[in-house]
Amino acid sequence: MRKLETKTIVVASHNAGKIAEIAELIGPLGFSAKSAAELSFDVPEETGTTFEENAAIKALASAQKSGLPALADDSGIAVDALDGAPGVYTADWAETEDGSRDFMMAMEKVEKALAEKGATTPEARTARFVCVLCLAWPDGHTETFRGEVEGNLVWPPRGEKGHGYDPVFQPKGHDRTFGEMDPSEKAEGGPADGGALSHRARAFKLFTETGLAL
Numbered sequence: 085m086r087k088l089e090t091k092t093i094v095v096a097s098h099n100a101g102k103i104a105e106i107a108e109l110i111g112p113l114g115f116s117a118k119s120a121a122e123l124s125f126d127v128p129e130e131t132g133t134t135f136e137e138n139a140a141i142k143a144l145a146s147a148q149k150s151g152l153p154a155l156a157d158d159s160g161i162a163v164d165a166l167d168g169a170p171g172v173y174t175a176d177w178a179e180t181e182d183g184s185r186d187f188m189m190a191m192e193k194v195e196k197a198l199a200e201k202g203a204t205t206p207e208a209r210t211a212r213f214v215c216v217l218c219l220a221w222p223d224g225h226t227e228t229f230r231g232e233v234e235g236n237l238v239w240p241p242r243g244e245k246g247h248g249y250d251p252v253f254q255p256k257g258h259d260r261t262f263g264e265m266d267p268s269e270k271a272e273g274g275p276a277d278g279g280a281l282s283h284r285a286r287a288f289k290l291f292t293e294t295g296l297a298l
């Protein structure tokens with residue numbers, strides 16, 4: 085693992101919900117971070133077919149543009165009964181005709197696809213959130229860290245606290261959705277979660293334990 089020499093990094097994301105979560109996870113590590121959105125960097129085209137490829141595309145674009153190490157997060161929800169869809173295309177399922185995002189519409193699409201499969205019992209509605217973090221340097225070196233959290237899809241959506249698909253995802257071992265949890269609970273979970281519950285927090289745990297080489 086390459087040592088991160090600088091305390092200034094770019095968070096290579098344009099998603100406000102993610103950026104807020106990453107800021108909370110990165111803050112205690114003593115980094116000063118600016119997001120690609122704040123720096124007005126273009127949104128790179130995510131042409132990869134895996135979370136790893138897309139995370140690298142985003143991290144390298146910001147690292148090259150800024151001359152600083154950059155951390156990207158490519159994430160999504162994989163539904164077992166839908167053979168892992170929407171997966172890397174999770175954001176695309178929320179895209180409207182005018183290019184904006186509508187997550188209620190996206191959650192309804194998932195629900196409709198599950199209904200078509202007859203997936204009505206909790207056992208048939210399992211899913212996982214995946215987060216792949218890529219740390220890239222301006223010279224093209226990259227390191228990746230993957231976190232996942234298993235759970236169930238609920239309907240109707242519950243909770244206003246999260247972002248994206250949070251209101252329909254209930255992590256295993258919990259009776260509330262991510263949308264019903266405060267950000268710190270989504271990140272840390274309860275006593276059984278070892279300090280990291282969300283896919284993002286789990287990827288971050290690997291990043292801090294193995295990636296920082298402090």
Ligand SMILES: O=P(O)(O)OP(=O)(O)OP(=O)(O)OC[C@H]1O[C@@H](n2cnc3c(O)ncnc32)[C@H](O)[C@@H]1O
Nearest residue numbers: 096097098099157158159160174175247248249250
């Ligand atoms: O690429 P950047 O700029 O980081 O932002 P994005 O929103 O496009 O991010 P992705 O390409 O990684 O797409 C991830 C999708 O998965 C959703 N998602 C990821 N993590 C989530 C979380 O913790 N809670 C709810 N939805 C999440 C998110 O809303 C997006 O629709």
Ligand SMILES: [Mg+2]
Nearest residue numbers: 098099130175
């Ligand atoms: Mg994206």
